[in-house]
Amino acid sequence: MTDWIEACGAEDIDEEDVIRFDHAGRTFAIYRSPGNEYFATDGLCTHEKVHLAGGLVMDDIIECPKHNGRFNYKTGAARGAPVCVDLRTYPVKVEDGKVFLQVG
Amino acid sequence: MTEAFEDRSLRDSAAGSRNDASDTGGRAASARDYSLVGRDARRAVETGLASAEWYHTDIPRKQMKELMQRRDAPAIRDTAIWLGALVTSGAGAVYFWGTWWCVPFFLVYGVLYGSASDSRWHECGHGTAFRTQWMNDAVYQIACFMIMRNPVTWRWSHARHHTDTIIVGRDREITVMRPPDLLRVSLLFVGVTDVWEAMRDMVRNAAGRLNEEEKTFIPEQERPQLFRVARIWAAIYAATILLAVAMGSILPLMLIGLPRIYGAWHFVLTGLLQHGGLADNVLDHRLNSRTVHINPISRFIYWNMNYHVEHHMFPMVPYHGLPKLHELIKHDLPAASPSMWAGYREMIPAFLRQLRYEDYFLKRELPPTARPYREDLHGQAAAAR
Secondary structure: OOOEEEEEEHHHOOOOEEEEEEEOOEEEEEEEOOOOOEEEEEOEOOOOOOEHHHOEEEOOEEEOOOOOOEEEOOOOOEOEOOEOOOOOEEOEEEEOOEEEEEOO | OEEEEEOHHHHHHHHOOOOOHHHHOOOOOOOOOOOOOOHHHHHHHHOOOOOOOOOOOOOOHHHHHHHHOOOOHHHHHHHHHHHHHHHHHHHHHHHOOOOOOHHHHHHHHHHHHHOHHHHHHHHHHHOOOOOOHHHHHHHHHHHHHHHOOOHHHHHHHHHHHHHOOOOOOOOOOOOOOOOOOHHHHHHHOOOHHHHHHHHHHHHHHHOOOOOHHHHHHOOHHHHHHHHHHHHHHHHHHHHHHHHHHHHOOOHHHHHOOOHHHHOOHHHHHHHHHHOOOOOOOOOOHHHHOOEEOOOHHHHHHHOOOOEHHHHHHOOOOOHHHHHHHHHHHHHHOOOOEOOHHHHHHHHHHHHHHHHHOOOEEEEEOOOOOOOOOOHHHHHHHHHOO
16 A cells, blocks of 8 residues: 655645645646645656646646646546647545645 | 857757858758658757757746636637628628729738638647637637648647757748748748648548658547548538539639638748747747737737747747736847848848858847856757767
8 A cells, every 4th residue: 555645735736726746756746626626647748748737727627838738637638639648646635734645 | 139140069069960051162952851750850859859848937836827827708809800800801802703892802801811810720729719628629620721731730740849849850840941942931922832732731631641751740549530621621622613613713712722822921921930040959949939029910810929939938828918928028038029020131131141051040139137048958969969
């Protein structure tokens, strides 16, 4: 069983926004939805390896800052060209005002 | 201010054993290989110029988020004006067909069809014009048909253009290759060469075939849609031609297809300024892209793509946010050309110079407030050769 990793404070992420989290040589994107839920995916776009933390969160979509490729950050599903490969998602929980990530 | 630049360090590093004008005398043999499957394509990958990290002006996240925000209202307004004017001018052209009065209507119709479609294709392809995605998709499909760019091919081609802007062997959208073919460039204004190429590509794609370059950037799973669109378009053009024959009149073609020829001049006029005469094989958009101040009508037709350095540096910012972005980062950019005239006054002599010495380019001077050009990054690319 993989441990939960403390990633950031819950208030470190604005509503409908994303931040970058690096851990053990890997990089992740952690999202706060308009409904105040938290999600996490791999940090790099599956198209050209650009970090998604520079992108735009709109509803349940993260848009890559380089080519505007779109993913559903809740499911990781690619939502059309130029992205074709889904993002990997990770379980997230919030406890005592902190966001924890379970990395596999 | 612009500095003429014969960049031997870049030239020597980027071109390896390429010739220059002094070796060959007169017009140089082309040292650049623009093929996407050729020598420079391989070299760009080997030297780290492909899919590289690019320079960005620092902008606080909060401001960037505001600039990136999508809205439907500006693009709905502009699209209603665009399509409304298109229908009105087209109706006027048909009404006055057979008299000289139809000419001004066709002049307007042609620019709206053959030039405004370029910027609509572009902005909706980025998905930034509207907040609502189906609106981006709908206008994208219409504009692609008008500008004769297969929506699948060009979505992928343009993604590559943003990954590897003006990287020789990687970027398929380099309009003026070196040394410049000025006859071909001139013919672009009347849409001759590119329309011929677009028709040739459409027929090939309708037959279910891609060329070797297309295979390098269009994924397998996208190809059936590409072929389907090419077949639909071929059917539309065939029906238009049949209608013209049946009517014994060129009028149907004056409304569908030919406006891409007689109305192309404006998008070529503005489009050449995007990168013309500037550096290639660099990793800083301030070196290879140009921002130009232009008149409000051209800005409407061009959807603010005159802010081209800003667009390349931050492609997530919608067209209606580019003037604000320009104000925010202009301290870090070369001064914008004050007019199209000023842009052409520096660009045309550069093209002429490149006829004899193709490594010549314009290096635009940065203001004292700007961070310097990333010679370190370009130097790394050079050292790798």
